[in-house]
Amino acid sequence: MGYYVDRNVKMTWWERSYIPEILRGMMITSRHFFRNLFGFVPFFLGKKKDREIFTVYYPEETMQFPIAYRGRPVLALNEDNLPNCVACGLCEIACPAYCIDIIPGENSGKQNKVERYPVKFSIDYAICIFCGFCEEACPEEAIFMSDQYDITMLDRKKMKYEMDQLLVPVADLKDRMDFCRKMYGKWNY
Amino acid sequence: MWIDLAITMVKIIFILSITVGFFAPILTWVERKQSAIMQDRIGANRADIMGFTALGLFHIMADGLKMFTKEDFIPQGANKALHTLSPIVALIPAIATFAVVPFGGQYTLWGKEVSMVISDLDVGILFVFAISSIATYGYVVAGWSSNNNWSLLGAMRTASQMISYEVAMGLTIIGVLMVFGSMQLTEIGAAQETGYWGFILQPFGFLMFFTAAIAENKRVPFDAPEAESELVAGYFTEYSGLKFGMFFMAEFIEMVTIGAIMTILFFGAWHIPFLTTADLLSMFDFLGDDFSNLVVMFLHIGVFFGKVTFFIFVQMIIRWTLPRFRYDQIMKLGWKVLLPASLLNVVGTGIWILFF
Numbered sequence: 001m002g003y004y005v006d007r008n009v010k011m012t013w014w015e016r017s018y019i020p021e022i023l024r025g026m027m028i029t030s031r032h033f034f035r036n037l038f039g040f041v042p043f044f045l046g047k048k049k050d051r052e053i054f055t056v057y058y059p060e061e062t063m064q065f066p067i068a069y070r071g072r073p074v075l076a077l078n079e080d081n082l083p084n085c086v087a088c089g090l091c092e093i094a095c096p097a098y099c100i101d102i103i104p105g106e107n108s109g110k111q112n113k114v115e116r117y118p119v120k121f122s123i124d125y126a127i128c129i130f131c132g133f134c135e136e137a138c139p140e141e142a143i144f145m146s147d148q149y150d151i152t153m154l155d156r157k158k159m160k161y162e163m164d165q166l167l168v169p170v171a172d173l174k175d176r177m178d179f180c181r182k183m184y185g186k187w188n189y
Numbered sequence: 190m191w192i193d194l195a196i197t198m199v200k201i202i203f204i205l206s207i208t209v210g211f212f213a214p215i216l217t218w219v220e221r222k223q224s225a226i227m228q229d230r231i232g233a234n235r236a237d238i239m240g241f242t243a244l245g246l247f248h249i250m251a252d253g254l255k256m257f258t259k260e261d262f263i264p265q266g267a268n269k270a271l272h273t274l275s276p277i278v279a280l281i282p283a284i285a286t287f288a289v290v291p292f293g294g295q296y297t298l299w300g301k302e303v304s305m306v307i308s309d310l311d312v313g314i315l316f317v318f319a320i321s322s323i324a325t326y327g328y329v330v331a332g333w334s335s336n337n338n339w340s341l342l343g344a345m346r347t348a349s350q351m352i353s354y355e356v357a358m359g360l361t362i363i364g365v366l367m368v369f370g371s372m373q374l375t376e377i378g379a380a381q382e383t384g385y386w387g388f389i390l391q392p393f394g395f396l397m398f399f400t401a402a403i404a405e406n407k408r409v410p411f412d413a414p415e416a417e418s419e420l421v422a423g424y425f426t427e428y429s430g431l432k433f434g435m436f437f438m439a440e441f442i443e444m445v446t447i448g449a450i451m452t453i454l455f456f457g458a459w460h461i462p463f464l465t466t467a468d469l470l471s472m473f474d475f476l477g478d479d480f481s482n483l484v485v486m487f488l489h490i491g492v493f494f495g496k497v498t499f500f501i502f503v504q505m506i507i508r509w510t511l512p513r514f515r516y517d518q519i520m521k522l523g524w525k526v527l528l529p530a531s532l533l534n535v536v537g538t539g540i541w542i543l544f545f
Contacts, residue, residue, distance in 0.1 A: 019396065022511065029510045033227045055231045 067179045070132045070145040072125055076177075077167040084142035084170070087118040091134035091143055099127035100134060123166060125151045126159040136184060144173045144180070192301070200307050204287045207494070208442050214249045216441040216501065221248070223502075224509045259430040264336055267427065271334035276428065276435035279327030282320045283442040289313040290449045291375045293459050293489040294466060296482045305459075305490065306375055313374035314362060317450060318355070321405070324439065325351045328407075328414070331436070332424035343423025347414040350404060350519060354411075357527035358401035364394040364531075364538040365454050378458030382465050387455035393534050395455045397527055402447040403504065404523070406440065410511040413519055448500035449493075456496055459489035 015021055056063055065071070076084045087104035105119035134143050146168065153159060170177070218233065222245060225232025233245035263272055293305025310316050325348065332344020366372055368390045369380045381387060388395040404411040415423030425436045452458060461469070466485065473481035514522070 022507075025510045026506050029227050029506055032229060033223065033506070036226045036229060054229065 065147045067175050069147050069149075070130050071148045072130070072146055072151055073123060073128065073132075073134055073143055073166075074146045074168040074173070075121065075163065075166040076142050076144060076170045076173055078170050083118065083121075083163070083167060084140050085118050085121060086114050086140050086142070087116045087121075088139065090137040090139065094133040094137035096131060096133060097127045097129045099124045099129075118163065121163040121166065122160055124160040126156050135180060141177060141180070144168075144176050146173070146176070196301075196303060197307060200305070204290075204292075204307065205284070208284060208287060208445055209438070212445045212501075213438045213441045214253070216444065217252060217437070218246060218249050219501075220505060220508075221245075223505050227506075227509050253434075256431050256434040261430040261432065262427070264427050266336040268334040268336075271330050272427075273432070275327045275331035275334060276432040276439075277327070278330065279324050280435045280439040280442075282324040282327075283439045283446060286317045286320050286446050287449070289316050289374055290446070291378055291453065291458065292449075292493045293486055294375075294379060296486045297478075298482055298486075299479050303486075304375065305486070309373065309375050312372050314366070314372050314377075314450075314454075317374075317446075318359060318362075321443070321446070322351070322355055324443075327439075328424050331428070335424075335427035337427050339420045339422075340424050340426045343414045343416075343420050343426070346420075346516065347407065347424055350407070350411065350414060350523075353520060353523035354401045354404040354527070357523055357531055358398065358405060360528065360531035360535060361394050361398040361401060362454070364391045364534045367535070367538050367542060374453050378453050378460075381457040382460050384457075384463050386457040386462075391455065391534075391538070393530065394538075395451075397531050397534070398454070399451065400522075401527060402451065403507065404519070406443045406447060406504075408440070408444070408504065409508045410514050411519055412513055413516050416513060444501055444504055445497060447504070448497040451500050452493060452496040456500075459493040461488075461492055 078084050087102055089102055089104065092100045092102050101120070101122045101124075102118050103120040104116050107115050107117050130145070132145050135145050151159065222232040224230075233248045234242050236242065236245065236247040236251040238247055263269055288307045289310050291304070291306035291309070295302060295304045297303075328347045328351075329344045332340040332342075332347065335341075365377070365387055368387070369377045371377055371380070377387075407414050414420075415425070420426070425433060428436060460466075466489075469485045469488065470481055473484045475481075476484060
């Protein structure tokens with residue numbers, strides 16, 4: 001795909017004299033300036049602003065991400081207040097960065113409804129690459145990508161989250177769960 | 190004699206406080222905030238005192254504090270004496286030009302003639318050019334003494350650009366001097382009282398002077414000496430702390446100087462259009478002779494600095510609208526366009542004066 005840039009553009013006399021074109025550029029920037037400067041007046045009168053300032057005041061305000069956004073992976077906590085996880089280890093195998101660490105245990109009858117349960121489950125967010133493979137691999141709808149992305153702390157060791165930090169009530173993950181069922185159901189594994 | 194000295198001291202303190210004390214710090218904020226609003230952003234608003242931000246005005250104090258407490262770094266191999274001297278050489282002329290800039294007319298206050306200019310030189314405009322071209326040494330020496338390739342390149346560009354545009358700037362002024370028949374800035378200002386302002390008599394002279402003045406100040410579109418994308422920061426790459434602040438302050442004060450010179454030469458100095466000083470005096474006649482003079486004086490000073498502020502605003506808009514010229518384009522504009530055009534302007538003005 002060749003693309004030829006014509007560098008010998010013949011400018012008209014009007015364009016070559018510079019001044020009108022400079023004034024035109026200044027008109028555009030001044031228009032933006034005055035519209036934004038006095039933009040709050042029509043805004044208070046109930047009129048919608050022509051052009052919003054898109055800046056988000058980050059720590060105070062956060063953006064609403066689309067549901068397909070992959071933030072930090074979290075574990076789902078079902079209605080019985082137990083993790084959905086059965087410690088099968090599929091997410092641990094699927095993880096390309098080896099950030100998930102599971103120690104499985106045999107169910108004695110009270111931890112879960114099935115045979116196995118995770119004794120320990122940890123995700124190191126310092127290693128995690130937010131690929132979403134764990135969510136895709138999970139057969140029990142136990143691990144989901146949330147919309148939280150600002151995992152910042154001063155100590156790297158603290159970025160390794162244990163199970164009690166990872167658990168999120170399943171009600172909060174409902175949208176993402178629907179999205180996953182739709183998307184992964186489409187591909188017919 | 191003592192009263193004259195006191196009046197001069199008051200004028201000096203007033204000029205210093207309005208340039209160094211008001212315009213230089215406030216312009217650092219204006220530049221950030223105006224560019225932000227122009228580009229649909231928000232701009233500086235984070236520095237706060239007890240949760241109160243005042244539209245980001247505390248950033249001025251924060252910047253000042255930062256510059257005072259920052260390490261004053263002199264690179265290895267730099268010429269220490271010249272490296273320290275050059276920001277001073279750059280800053281002092283910028284302030285010193287205000288010695289001849291009149292910011293008001295002449296007023297009779299309690300039997301005393303008070304002129305609103307620190308030193309009313311006969312060669313006023315030449316003094317401004319002479320002093321402001323000394324600042325070039327500051328920039329060139331700063332770039333050379335830093336022992337840094339970017340700085341040296343910036344210094345070379347500064348030297349060539351300043352010399353080229355000084356010629357054009359001097360020649361564009363001649364038309365104005367011919368029209369008003371004086372070099373004294375106070376006389377040029379007083380001659381525009383009737384409403385025939387400089388830019389009506391010298392429209393091309395005004396445009397060319399504005400272009401050359403922005404080029405002299407090394408601001409975008411003519412910022413090749415400090416081009417961030419090419420030369421890091423040009424001649425002041427190796428400066429930090431308060432020395433860097435002095436270069437910055439020099440730039441902003443030069444903006445004020447350009448605004449002031451342009452106001453005096455082309456935009457009627459301290460006069461309000463279609464209102465002569467006599468009109469104003471008769472308007473405030475009910476206050477008595479001295480107080481009406483005083484009111485008119487403050488009005489004129491306010492009008493003058495209002496016009497200066499407008500020109501600073503225009504310079505800011507130009508700075509955030511236009512992209513940088515290439516180096517050869519700068520030279521071409523200076524020598525091939527501005528120089529012949531200003532000479533033609535001089536000839537045309539001469540013919541016009543001769544026949545009309």
